[in-house]
Amino acid sequence: MAQAGEFKRVLLKISGEALMGARDFGIDMDMVNRVAGEIARAQKRGHEIGLVIGGGNIFRGVAGAASGMERASADYMGMLATVMNALAMQNALMGQGVDARVMSAIPMPTVCESFARARAVRHLEKGKVVLFAAGTGSPYFTTDTGAALRAAEMNCDALMKGTSVDGVYSADPKTDPSAERFDEISYTEMLRRDLKVMDAAAIALARDNDIPLIVFSIREEGNLLDVLEGKGAFTRVTPGA
Ligand code: UDP
Numbered sequence: 001m002a003q004a005g006e007f008k009r010v011l012l013k014i015s016g017e018a019l020m021g022a023r024d025f026g027i028d029m030d031m032v033n034r035v036a037g038e039i040a041r042a043q044k045r046g047h048e049i050g051l052v053i054g055g056g057n058i059f060r061g062v063a064g065a066a067s068g069m070e071r072a073s074a075d076y077m078g079m080l081a082t083v084m085n086a087l088a089m090q091n092a093l094m095g096q097g098v099d100a101r102v103m104s105a106i107p108m109p110t111v112c113e114s115f116a117r118a119r120a121v122r123h124l125e126k127g128k129v130v131l132f133a134a135g136t137g138s139p140y141f142t143t144d145t146g147a148a149l150r151a152a153e154m155n156c157d158a159l160m161k162g163t164s165v166d167g168v169y170s171a172d173p174k175t176d177p178s179a180e181r182f183d184e185i186s187y188t189e190m191l192r193r194d195l196k197v198m199d200a201a202a203i204a205l206a207r208d209n210d211i212p213l214i215v216f217s218i219r220e221e222g223n224l225l226d227v228l229e230g231k232g233a234f235t236r237v238t239p240g241a
Contacts, residue, residue: 007158007214007228009048009124011132011151012039013144014162016057016085018218026057027088036092038224039129043098047228048124050154051131052147053089055081061139075139079106082143086133087112093129100129105137105146117153124154144202152209159211160227161198162218167235168197184236187213197237206239213237 014035021028043049058081064074086102090112093100101123102112113119115132123130135146144161151159168190171179187207190197197215198206206213216227216234226232 005229007047007160009050009154009156010158010160010228011050011052011147011154011156012160012162012224013052013147014054014218015143016054016081018162018164019053019085019088020057027085029088029092032088032092033095034221035218035224036089036096036098038222039093040096040098041225042228043127043129045225045228048127049129050120050124050150050156051086051089051129052135052143052150053082053085053131053133054143055079055085055135057081058084072139075141076106079134079137079139082135083108083111083133086131090131098129099127100131102131102133105132105134120150121154141201142199144198145205148198148202148205148209148211151211152205156211158214159206160214160216160224162224163197163215164217164219166217166220166233167215168195168237170195181233182235184238186238186240190237206237210239212239 019027019031021031055078059077061075061078065071083104090100090102103115103120104112105115107114120130132150135143136149165173168182168185169179173179187203214234214236217223223232227234
């Protein structure tokens, strides 16, 4: 088996929006299949992969709350949306010959496995891709925090955030042409500069548990494999000061 290098076991976080492809809502199966193909190749190179997919392509709690719903109920709807995305990705992975298990933080045994740490670790050790669905299982959190939590619990070598840009910038590169890209930055500096890469709860969890964060673009085909090997464009966010 090929060398998995520094990032043998990783927790990959993809936003729900990344699964929309060119659509403006829901799931684009072409996009899901493309990402699944990259994950399949990474798995075959010996990486152990945990996956957290957001739910923003279907429902976000804050949007529900803004239109008058109780925030906690709206957040549960958001968490259910992440289960839909996880099931779509599991299907795509299985279709490409990769054994994948969905483990939900909210038990729903007729749909998927419930999250149990020891069982999840066992799945990863056996080379199965584990999709951690329903975030943390609690309202008022995000899937970024769910991803940081699972990365810590699974002793991952890195938390990898696949976004629409190729790293962390000093400002939004889509609106500010003078925005500078960092090759490396610490969590503390990112918080000090108020760079909106992950929410503060997710950052605190990753930083306090010494987990580096790799921010890269999931839009470019083949990028995931390059980044796992330390190649290509990405920003490494370090736990140190
Ligand atoms: N959510 C939650 N608790 C969690 C994770 C998610 O309540 O631990 C809800 C929340 O309403 C959130 C929605 O699920 O808006 C979808 O997750 P997120 O916004 O993180 O998805 P992404 O932006 O990554 O697509």
